[in-house]
Amino acid sequence: MESAVAQEHSCALVIEPRTGYVQVGWRELWAARELFYFLAWRDLKTRYAQTAIGAGWALMQPLLSTLIFTLVFSYLAKVPSDGLPYPLFAFAAILPWSLFARSLERSTLSVVTEGGLIKKVYFPRLIIPISATFINLVDFAIGFLILIGMMVWYQVVPQWTVLFLPLFVAVALLTALSVSLWLSALNVKYRDVASIVPLMTQLWMFASPVLYPASLVPESVRWFYGLNPMAGVIEGFRWALLSKAPPDWSMVSVSLGVVASLLIGGVMFFRRVERTFADVI
Amino acid sequence: MGSGTAVRVEGLSKRYRLGATHAPDGSLAGALARGVRQLVGRRAAPPPADDSLWALRDVSFEIKKGEVFGVIGTNGSGKSTLLKILSRVTEPTKGRAIINGRFCGLLEVGTGFHPELTGRDNVFMSGAILGMKREEIARKFDEIVAFAEVEQFIDTPVKHYSSGMYVRLGFSVLAHMDPDILIVDEVLAVGDVRFQKKCMGKMEDVGQHGRTVILVSHDMPAITRMCSRAILLNKGTVVEAGPAHDVVNHYLHAGHIQPCAEWPNPAQAPGNDSVRLRAVRVKTETGQVTDVIDIRKPMRIEIEYDILKPGQMIVAQFGFNTEEDVIAFIVNDRDPVWYRRPRAVGRYISTAWIPGNFLSEGTMVVGGGLFSEDPWHEHCDVPRVVGFRVVDPGTGDTARGDVTGRWEGAIRPLLKWTTDHAPF
Numbered sequence: 001m002e003s004a005v006a007q008e009h010s011c012a013l014v015i016e017p018r019t020g021y022v023q024v025g026w027r028e029l030w031a032a033r034e035l036f037y038f039l040a041w042r043d044l045k046t047r048y049a050q051t052a053i054g055a056g057w058a059l060m061q062p063l064l065s066t067l068i069f070t071l072v073f074s075y076l077a078k079v080p081s082d083g084l085p086y087p088l089f090a091f092a093a094i095l096p097w098s099l100f101a102r103s104l105e106r107s108t109l110s111v112v113t114e115g116g117l118i119k120k121v122y123f124p125r126l127i128i129p130i131s132a133t134f135i136n137l138v139d140f141a142i143g144f145l146i147l148i149g150m151m152v153w154y155q156v157v158p159q160w161t162v163l164f165l166p167l168f169v170a171v172a173l174l175t176a177l178s179v180s181l182w183l184s185a186l187n188v189k190y191r192d193v194a195s196i197v198p199l200m201t202q203l204w205m206f207a208s209p210v211l212y213p214a215s216l217v218p219e220s221v222r223w224f225y226g227l228n229p230m231a232g233v234i235e236g237f238r239w240a241l242l243s244k245a246p247p248d249w250s251m252v253s254v255s256l257g258v259v260a261s262l263l264i265g266g267v268m269f270f271r272r273v274e275r276t277f278a279d280v281i
Numbered sequence: 282m283g284s285g286t287a288v289r290v291e292g293l294s295k296r297y298r299l300g301a302t303h304a305p306d307g308s309l310a311g312a313l314a315r316g317v318r319q320l321v322g323r324r325a326a327p328p329p330a331d332d333s334l335w336a337l338r339d340v341s342f343e344i345k346k347g348e349v350f351g352v353i354g355t356n357g358s359g360k361s362t363l364l365k366i367l368s369r370v371t372e373p374t375k376g377r378a379i380i381n382g383r384f385c386g387l388l389e390v391g392t393g394f395h396p397e398l399t400g401r402d403n404v405f406m407s408g409a410i411l412g413m414k415r416e417e418i419a420r421k422f423d424e425i426v427a428f429a430e431v432e433q434f435i436d437t438p439v440k441h442y443s444s445g446m447y448v449r450l451g452f453s454v455l456a457h458m459d460p461d462i463l464i465v466d467e468v469l470a471v472g473d474v475r476f477q478k479k480c481m482g483k484m485e486d487v488g489q490h491g492r493t494v495i496l497v498s499h500d501m502p503a504i505t506r507m508c509s510r511a512i513l514l515n516k517g518t519v520v521e522a523g524p525a526h527d528v529v530n531h532y533l534h535a536g537h538i539q540p541c542a543e544w545p546n547p548a549q550a551p552g553n554d555s556v557r558l559r560a561v562r563v564k565t566e567t568g569q570v571t572d573v574i575d576i577r578k579p580m581r582i583e584i585e586y587d588i589l590k591p592g593q594m595i596v597a598q599f600g601f602n603t604e605e606d607v608i609a610f611i612v613n614d615r616d617p618v619w620y621r622r623p624r625a626v627g628r629y630i631s632t633a634w635i636p637g638n639f640l641s642e643g644t645m646v647v648g649g650g651l652f653s654e655d656p657w658h659e660h661c662d663v664p665r666v667v668g669f670r671v672v673d674p675g676t677g678d679t680a681r682g683d684v685t686g687r688w689e690g691a692i693r694p695l696l697k698w699t700t701d702h703a704p705f
Contacts, residue, residue, distance in 0.1 A: 120392045121368065
């Protein structure tokens with residue numbers, strides 16, 4: 001526990017029941033950043049062990065989805081796509097959406113998955129869902145190369161707005177984290193959560209402008225639509241990269257507000273219940 | 282807290298809620314239903330009062346810097362709970378512990394190992410989880426691998442390791458942590474005899490370098506040899522604390538098992554008007570009362586009784602149970618000289634001779650009784666009247682051979698083995 005206890009080296013560490021408000025423990029979390037790196041590295045190394053096409057699987061899912069959505073929504077249902085080629089329109093949304101959905105699913109299960117560790121050794125528990133969220137950036141990066149390829153194919157040149165791209169990627173991750181902090185902690189006691197999440201992400205996708213542009217949503221209710229943080233993220237991502245329809249900023253700011261409050265509440269909730277993890281898992 | 286104190290534990294208690302995770306109300310639906318009931322104003326049923334278990338109750342002790350401190354007790358006595366609290370895996374319900382210095386708690390060797398990763402990767406992974414810095418692990422890497430003796434396989438995924446290699450590498454990472462306070466649970470029961478000795482040496486080294494070690498073990502000789510002081514836990518409370526030797530003796534003798542039970546006063550002895558039990562004794566082959574038997578050596582158990590009415594056919598019986606209360610075997614007196622023969626009044630001692638290389642290691646609890654077989658009549662039957670420990674000296678000439686670690690079975694005979702071989 002060197003890193004975690006380093007700052008307590010001179011003074012004594014007191015172990016006693018925690019009551020009431022629990023601190024986030026930023027210093028401890030920061031001191032354990034190497035563990036965060038190691039957990040992520042281990043997951044990456046083991047995820048595609050003994051698979052034939054390895055990281056190719058990371059591309060399979062978004063590519064297949066794009067193909068199917070293009071067939072169904074563009075050719076059959078004639079859904080508009082803000083003047084963009086529909087495959088590009090869809091893929092530019094499926095990519096951040098997959099980042100969010102995979103992060104949410106992995107992170108929700110992460111605490112129970114690492115139950116063996118939690119029962120055996122102490123380290124800041126917040127590391128687990130954080131690591132399980134951020135690791136999905138790797139699959140995202142691979143998919144992003146495909147997206148660049150598609151942009152070259154369709155001859156779409158990004159504008160200055162591309163500078164905003166990291167912001168929307170970050171918000172996608174934080175949204176996943178903010179929700180999964182609640183769900184991963186709840187999943188320790190109520191395993192029902194694990195079954196609810198795939199259902200939830202599926203419904204959530206249709207509530208987000210993945211397959212259709214947000215411009216289809218009536219302007220008067222768009223701020224309400226923004227209560228879904230992923231609505232702002234996906235619109236913003238498309239805008240930053242493809243620079244067609246600018247996002248509704250009131251919608252984006254509502255999204256940011258929702259993420260911030262979910263995140264703060266999630267961290268506090270997680271810290272409150274984490275003390276019982278080892279007893280309940 | 283004095284500067285010479287490494288760990289101070291004050292009134293530490295831990296309550297577990299039994300069935301909290303399995304009760305129907307532990308489900309999400311149950312929790313929601315409770316919430317709804319509360320919302321609509323109907324009071325949720327209070328949880329049953331006796332659904333909790335105090336795994337640890339008001340435990341206090343102090344460990345000085347540089348001390349090797351032993352924690353002993355039977356299974357379920359609260360040892361693991363104490364370790365879990367000290368290593369911060371779980372939180373106490375009451376009381377507190379103050380820890381002075383960098384500590385490392387390890388409840389299992391190979392913590393953080395992933396089967397798909399190579400030995401090299403796992404050293405870094407496990408080290409990071411135990412709190413070592415990457416740079417620190419890199420510096421000690423060669424030493425860790427050399428100690429574990431897995432140089433050849435360090436780039437092989439550990440799922441292909443033998444259990445011995447796996448455990449050696451796991452222990453080696455732990456042994457190179459250099460913490461001020463090291464908490465170890467039973468890791469000594471790993472690997473082969475030679476590696477076990479190496480581990481013990483390493484642990485003693487740690488102790489001699491001014492570091493504090495908390496050792497939890499069933500291995501009483503190890504506790505007496507390595508620890509200066511110890512505590513004995515029973516049902517979550519400290520039963521005895523003091524010099525390790527005394528505490529170990531207390532554990533082995535008082536209250537738990539005794540090699541000899543005697544009833545000097547016939548009026549209080551088990552039995553009836555025709556037969557009275559007077560004593561049961563565990564003895565070595567040569568007749569000394571003992572509570573520790575070398576697994577290789579024959580031994581005997583004797584039952585002493587008075588026959589008060591003449592003409593009865595009395596049969597003595599012993600039942601051998603393991604520590605987990607599994608019946609190993611039951612034997613009745615079949616001494617051809619006395620079997621089916623009416624006996625005269627007087628004192629008798631019947632002795633059962635048990636061959637060497639037959640019993641299993643660990644504690645044997647023996648019950649004794651006196652019966653008439655035809656018609657069946659029980660004169661007395663005293664369960665758990667005496668007990669003794671069977672130890673394997675680790676010399677390699679027993680049924681265990683050179684294998685270490687857990688070995689199941691209520692008995693462990695050394696059988697005759699033969700091999701037929703046909704060369705190609």
